[in-house]
Amino acid sequence: xxxxxxxxxxxxxxxxxxxxxxxxxxxxxxxxxxxxxxxxxxxxxxxxxxxxxxxxxxxxxxxxxxxxxxxxxxxxxxxxxxxxxxxxxxxxxxxxxxxxxxxxxxxxxxxxxxxxxxxxxxxxxxxxxxxxxxxxxxxxxxxxxxxxxxxxxxxxxxxxxxxxxxxxxxxxxxxxxxxxxxxxxxxxxxxxxxxxxxxxxxxxxxxxxxxxxxxxxxxxxxxxxxxxxxxxxxxxxxxxxxxxxxxxxxxxxxxxxxxxxxxxxxxxxxxxxxxxxxxxxxxxxxxxxxxxxxxxxxxxxxxxxxxxxxxxxxxxxxxxxxxxxxx
Amino acid sequence: xxxxxxxxxxxxxxxxxxxxxxxxxxxxxxxxxxxxxxxxxxxxxxxxxxxxxxxxxxxxxxxxxxxxxxxxxxxxxxxxxxxxxxxxxxxxxxxxxxxxxxxxxxxxxxxxxxxxxxxxxxxxxxxxxxxxxxxxxxxxxxxxxxxxxxxxxxxxxxxxxxxxxxxxxxxxxxxxxxxxxxxxxxxxxxxxxxxxxxxxxxxxxxxxxxxxxxxxxxxxxxxxxxxxxxxxxxxxxxxxxxxxxxxxxxxxxxxxxxxxxxxxxxxxxxxxxxxxxxxxxxxxxxxxxxxxxx
Numbered sequence: 001x002x003x004x005x006x007x008x009x010x011x012x013x014x015x016x017x018x019x020x021x022x023x024x025x026x027x028x029x030x031x032x033x034x035x036x037x038x039x040x041x042x043x044x045x046x047x048x049x050x051x052x053x054x055x056x057x058x059x060x061x062x063x064x065x066x067x068x069x070x071x072x073x074x075x076x077x078x079x080x081x082x083x084x085x086x087x088x089x090x091x092x093x094x095x096x097x098x099x100x101x102x103x104x105x106x107x108x109x110x111x112x113x114x115x116x117x118x119x120x121x122x123x124x125x126x127x128x129x130x131x132x133x134x135x136x137x138x139x140x141x142x143x144x145x146x147x148x149x150x151x152x153x154x155x156x157x158x159x160x161x162x163x164x165x166x167x168x169x170x171x172x173x174x175x176x177x178x179x180x181x182x183x184x185x186x187x188x189x190x191x192x193x194x195x196x197x198x199x200x201x202x203x204x205x206x207x208x209x210x211x212x213x214x215x216x217x218x219x220x221x222x223x224x225x226x227x228x229x230x231x232x233x234x235x236x237x238x239x240x241x242x243x244x245x246x247x248x249x250x251x252x253x254x255x256x257x258x259x260x261x262x263x264x265x266x267x268x269x270x271x272x273x274x275x276x277x278x279x280x281x282x283x284x285x286x287x288x289x290x291x292x293x294x295x296x297x298x299x300x301x302x303x304x305x306x307x308x309x310x311x312x313x314x315x316x317x318x319x320x321x322x323x324x325x326x327x
Numbered sequence: 328x329x330x331x332x333x334x335x336x337x338x339x340x341x342x343x344x345x346x347x348x349x350x351x352x353x354x355x356x357x358x359x360x361x362x363x364x365x366x367x368x369x370x371x372x373x374x375x376x377x378x379x380x381x382x383x384x385x386x387x388x389x390x391x392x393x394x395x396x397x398x399x400x401x402x403x404x405x406x407x408x409x410x411x412x413x414x415x416x417x418x419x420x421x422x423x424x425x426x427x428x429x430x431x432x433x434x435x436x437x438x439x440x441x442x443x444x445x446x447x448x449x450x451x452x453x454x455x456x457x458x459x460x461x462x463x464x465x466x467x468x469x470x471x472x473x474x475x476x477x478x479x480x481x482x483x484x485x486x487x488x489x490x491x492x493x494x495x496x497x498x499x500x501x502x503x504x505x506x507x508x509x510x511x512x513x514x515x516x517x518x519x520x521x522x523x524x525x526x527x528x529x530x531x532x533x534x535x536x537x538x539x540x541x542x543x544x545x546x547x548x549x550x551x552x553x554x555x556x557x558x559x560x561x562x563x564x565x566x567x568x569x570x571x572x573x574x575x576x577x578x579x580x581x582x583x584x585x586x587x588x589x590x591x592x593x594x595x596x597x598x599x600x601x602x603x604x605x606x607x608x609x610x611x612x613x614x615x616x617x618x619x620x621x
Contacts, residue, residue: 116606
């Protein structure tokens with residue numbers, strides 16, 4: 001079968017899965033998965049297609065979550081305006097952070113994004129409206145466009161699905177556009193791209209802002225779904241987590257980050273149960289405490305991925321099938 | 328005596344605390360710079376190694392009744408060995424790849440080490456008391472100088488300058504600098520570069536552990552004590568640039584002092600001042616204070 005046909009069938013199946021999923025899976029959990037999947041896709045736009053490793057993406061997720069949560073709870077903004085505001089805020093801090101970070105290359109870029117997101121973390125910790133350690137609680141779901149009641153889990157689910165598909169569509173469009181090709185040229189060889197006459201820094205800043213805006217959209221949607229925002233989302237460990245999601249799924253693959261996000265969120269939520277099951281099956285008591293040691297397992301997956309699984313799940317799959325296909 | 332309505336003694340004591348923090352920044356950023364020079368790896372695990380230095384010191388006293396002074400030697404050695412094992416088993420496979428994989432690997436290692444210690448000791452701090460011979464304070468006439476803090480500053484300055492001397496003025500240091508410039512050529516001269524790389528990583532990490540031992544009586548000894556510190560140290564490295572050893576030392580100390588002053592005059596900004604300075608430096612002098620634009 002031809003590739004476009006295969007792709008069409010594949011995407012149709014995927015959307016079908018998205019539409020039917022809440023019948024089998026608890027909708028709120030599924031929505032959380034979608035938010036993190038969008039977050040990881042936005043992150044992948046930088047690392048996978050431009051070769052920029054940001055270690056500060058938690059700033060967009062958490063920052064947008066706080067801002068839109070505050071606007072929806074205390075200023076009575078409608079959900080759609082709240083999410084728009086979160087997206088705009090994500091874009092704004094990405095613009096500030098990006099303008100500073102693109103002044104240095106490579107590993108320095110990463111350290112700058114990490115440091116600036118830590119600065120924002122301290123700001124949220126000290127600001128009064130964020131509720132400090134307790135978090136911003138009790139964000140109402142409200143009425144979408146004035147008539148869709150989001151307190152119904154299914155209505156909210158399909159809203160979130162539409163938001164996710166919109167974000168995914170934007171990313172898909174970006175990487176297949178001429179703009180996306182310049183980004184890939186920057187990733188492959190920055191010096192040569194400059195010598196070809198492209199203003200590399202402008203491209204970098206633009207893609208950074210786009211990535212920050214979409215990550216902000218994910219954060220704002222997440223606060224609408226869960227009804228609260230905590231400091232965890234703005235912490236550097238969340239920045240690390242999104243790196244891991246993308247790495248596990250496959251850097252620079254379209255679907256990798258989604259798969260990776262599903263895998264990591266499932267792992268974080270179900271680790272206790274998995275541990276109990278293993279300890280019952282093997283009789284080793286140590287596994288029963290697996291739930292408390294999520295970070296150890298996350299760290300271990302990181303190390304394994306970096307050492308021997310750098311293509312990630314989707315990347316590995318593509319690599320194997322393409323070898324089989326070629327003569 | 329008062330300055331802007333704040334007692335001079337309060338300012339001086341914050342200044343000293345700033346110097347103490349600054350010496351930790353200096354030692355950690357120095358270790359990062361030495362490792363980056365030869366390995367091209369930004370060692371995220373540096374904070375975890377600092378924590379391990381403090382933790383091992385606490386464990387030595389609690390389980391084996393080993394004194395502070397014994398641990399001051401033993402802890403860096405132990406952590407240095409752990410570092411060399413990490414380099415030999417994991418890091419050495421990544422040198423041919425993009426720098427970011429080294430950062431990601433050491434990030435994973437950090438999560439594992441912190442997770443293991445947290446599983447055993449919980450997140451709350453353990454206290455470690457100041458060794459008897461350094462208890463108390465000396466009256467300088469205008470302020471009381473806590474002996475232990477003075478010792479931390481003196482000891483770390485000594486270690487920093489000793490490192491500077493070895494790297495800049497000895498034959499061993501010449502090999503190291505040559506290895507930073509062109510490892511293949513140095514290897515052709517018969518120097519065992521892989522061994523040198525392993526030892527360098529071990530040394531850099533031991534430096535972090537030494538700082539950890541010094542920090543044990545100053546801060547609470549806790550599994551997460553290193554991870555917030557390392558991000559500030561990254562900012563220090565961005566400000567100073569990693570090209571110069573002396574630059575790392577001076578930037579570390581200077582920023583510690585500025586942080587100390589901020590605590591006196593505008594405490595709200597004390598946790599963010601280093602990041603603000605980083606942003607300013609990036610805006611006006613993108614290559615960093617001591618850096619060379621590559």
